[in-house]
Amino acid sequence: MDLPVTFVERMQRLLGAEYPAFEQALQGTPPVSIRINSAKITIPEGLPPVPWTTTGYYLPERPLFTLDPMIHAGAYYVQEASSMFLEQALRQAVDLDRPLQVLDLCGAPGGKSTHLASLLSPDSLLVSNEVIRSRASILAENIAKWGSGNVLVTSNDPRDFGKLPEFFDLMVVDAPCSGEGMFRKDAQAVQEWSEENVKLCAQRQQRILMDVWEALRPGGILVYSTCTWNEAENEQNIAWLAEQQDAEPIKLQLDPTWGIVPTQQQGVEGYRFYPHKVQGEGFFMAVVRKAGVAADSYESGGRKKKYKLTIAGKKERALVENWVQDPERFEWVQYGEVISAIPAPIFEAADQVYQKLYVVYAGTEVAEVKGKKLKPMHGLAMSQYLNKKAFQTVDLNLEEALRFLRKEDISLGSSGSDWVLMLYKGLPLGWAKQVGNRINNYYPKEWRIRMELPAEIGEELFSLGRYLV
Numbered sequence: 522m523d524l525p526v527t528f529v530e531r532m533q534r535l536l537g538a539e540y541p542a543f544e545q546a547l548q549g550t551p552p553v554s555i556r557i558n559s560a561k562i563t564i565p566e567g568l569p570p571v572p573w574t575t576t577g578y579y580l581p582e583r584p585l586f587t588l589d590p591m592i593h594a595g596a597y598y599v600q601e602a603s604s605m606f607l608e609q610a611l612r613q614a615v616d617l618d619r620p621l622q623v624l625d626l627c628g629a630p631g632g633k634s635t636h637l638a639s640l641l642s643p644d645s646l647l648v649s650n651e652v653i654r655s656r657a658s659i660l661a662e663n664i665a666k667w668g669s670g671n672v673l674v675t676s677n678d679p680r681d682f683g684k685l686p687e688f689f690d691l692m693v694v695d696a697p698c699s700g701e702g703m704f705r706k707d708a709q710a711v712q713e714w715s716e717e718n719v720k721l722c723a724q725r726q727q728r729i730l731m732d733v734w735e736a737l738r739p740g741g742i743l744v745y746s747t748c749t750w751n752e753a754e755n756e757q758n759i760a761w762l763a764e765q766q767d768a769e770p771i772k773l774q775l776d777p778t779w780g781i782v783p784t785q786q787q788g789v790e791g792y793r794f795y796p797h798k799v800q801g802e803g804f805f806m807a808v809v810r811k812a813g814v815a816a817d818s819y820e821s822g823g824r825k826k827k828y829k830l831t832i833a834g835k836k837e838r839a840l841v842e843n844w845v846q847d848p849e850r851f852e853w854v855q856y857g858e859v860i861s862a863i864p865a866p867i868f869e870a871a872d873q874v875y876q877k878l879y880v881v882y883a884g885t886e887v888a889e890v891k892g893k894k895l896k897p898m899h900g901l902a903m904s905q906y907l908n909k910k911a912f913q914t915v916d917l918n919l920e921e922a923l924r925f926l927r928k929e930d931i932s933l934g935s936s937g938s939d940w941v942l943m944l945y946k947g948l949p950l951g952w953a954k955q956v957g958n959r960i961n962n963y964y965p966k967e968w969r970i971r972m973e974l975p976a977e978i979g980e981e982l983f984s985l986g987r988y989l990v
């Protein structure tokens with residue numbers, strides 16, 4: 522790897538005697554890590570844990586993840602280990618037992634958002650935003666697969682969040698950056714790097730921070746992160762924010778064995794991840810609190826509320842209620858032909874978001890109204906609240922599961938006319954409908970596995986299932 526000269530000079534200044542170890546680590550193989558969805562699977566046995574999180578694990582090598590049905594079932598997410606440090610910021614700076622209104626501003630493809638969804642209480646609302654529309658679709662797919670049901674995926678510019686002043690208790694800004702920390706994983710990041718780009722990134726990050734600051738409640742927490750090492754995009758930006766606004770730095774406790782490097786600059790407490798010190802890629806995080814005291818709850822104003830969300834009809838509701846566990850936990854809304862379940866405690870806040878922002882995906886998409894009939898939706902199959910008992914189920918082996926995920930026709934050897942939930946190792950993969958002795962495969966076309974399957978599908982293919990008890 523040919524590193525840019527000015528980058529090398531800066532890192533030499535920053536790291537001093539440690540620089541050769543850093544450069545050597547940059548030439549090494551990046552570790553592979555995953556974070557499991559503990560609402561769907563149990564803790565794997567025999568995998569080394571990522572020390573700063575309760576659900577992260579290292580794998581011995583990089584498998585062909587696409588051919589593991591469990592990833593399509595939302596059982597785990599492939600995520601770079603350093604990024605999982607978000608969990609420490611939350612556990613140490615936020616009361617996670619309280620219902621919170623949370624924004625993940627730069628959300629795609631969904632690493633931090635799925636992590637947040639696992640950490641927040643079920644009555645919390647997570648708004649997961651991604652400004653680039655095509656990337657927002659990928660984010661919505663990963664959110665639907667995770668199945669927590671309390672997330673709204675939006676696709677807005679940061680400045681649109683000014684329409685929701687003091688709305689959020691917690692905001693995560695995982696900003697677009699110059700990507701120095703990704704040099705080892707991504708040769709293109711090296712090609713695209715320049716001093717000029719670092720400057721542009723730092724300016725864009727300042728703009729993003731200013732644009733969303735107003736949406737944070739007094740007393741609320743902002744977690745800022747990048748995957749780059751230069752100070753302009755990191756400590757200096759947070760120092761700049763503290764100068765412009767009333768932002769108080771928050772100090773996190775670190776276990777010295779983790780190898781994370783704390784920094785203090787102009788009153789900013791930062792956390793740096795270097796590949797020669799941690800098993801992970803380059804990363805930076807800082808946490809600040811907005812000065813002031815939080816009001817008890819967000820007041821939307823007006824006495825008689827007018828909702829943007831439409832409550833589903835009683836008849837439709839009666840048909841689908843049995844498809845989820847604890848149906849009384851939800852408000853049932855209908856948008857076009859789609860009936861979705863939104864946790865009742867977040868309904869008001871979700872409606873506020875609908876009024877001001879462009880919502881791409883909300884709650885759990887449960888059913889599509891087809892004339893007098895209702896068709897179960899993929900979001901329901903992926904939901905942590907799916908009532909499996911309401912449906913006929915079929916257990917698929919690895920080959921059948923992969924063929925189903927490729928949207929091929931598979932035979933069940935029985936006949937009927939019901940919706941069937943396809944399972945792999947007990948985890949729902951999606952829906953099929955029996956039509957006589959054939960089945961129609963309802964796996965979403967845009968999410969199907971496009972890769973050809975190997976001639977022999979055997980043990981050499983990876984499935985996380987092998988590590989589960």
Ligand SMILES: C[S@@+](CC[C@H](N)C(=O)[O-])C[C@H]1O[C@@H](n2cnc3c(N)ncnc32)[C@H](O)[C@@H]1O
Nearest residue numbers: 627628629630631632633652653679695696697
């Ligand atoms: C570092 S990535 C986010 C990764 C994500 N948080 C995760 O953990 O999977 C930064 C994201 O910011 C988005 N982005 C690019 N320009 C932006 C802007 N001007 N404002 C907000 N987000 C932007 C990118 O499309 C990208 O998805």
